[in-house]
Amino acid sequence: MWDQVAAIKWVSENIANFGGDNSKVCIFGESAGGYSVGLHTIIHENRGRIHRAISESGAVYSPRAVAEQSQTVARRAAKMFNCSTRSTKDIVECLRTVLDNDLLKVQGCRQCAQQSIR
Numbered sequence: 001m002w003d004q005v006a007a008i009k010w011v012s013e014n015i016a017n018f019g020g021d022n023s024k025v026c027i028f029g030e031s032a033g034g035y036s037v038g039l040h041t042i043i044h045e046n047r048g049r050i051h052r053a054i055s056e057s058g059a060v061y062s063p064r065a066v067a068e069q070s071q072t073v074a075r076r077a078a079k080m081f082n083c084s085t086r087s088t089k090d091i092v093e094c095l096r097t098v099l100d101n102d103l104l105k106v107q108g109c110r111q112c113a114q115q116s117i118r
Helices: 004-019 032-040 068-082 089-097 098-106 110-114
Strands: 026-030 052-056
Touching: 004 032, 026 032, 032 052, 068 089, 068 098
Parallel strands: 026 052
Antiparallel strands: none
């Protein structure tokens, strides 16, 4: 993903040199590339660099892209960011304040995967 973020940045900064318009950048992906497209639309570093996105057969919000134990994962993330876990509403409200890049780190947290949070 991060090599693609760098490529999107480069395109945004250099597209005018090739006759393009950096206010009309469109990304496209198919299958796994479709997942990437969806993720790129929510990554903070891409803000203002992507203006259109086409995802063919690979939506980031499909059931395959969502954790089977989503409530458990959300609780683990909440604990990582010192959020209240009293209610789903508390968790959601707190996690919405977390920077996207920090939130994406939860996915690779080995310590989190080994914790038993109830």
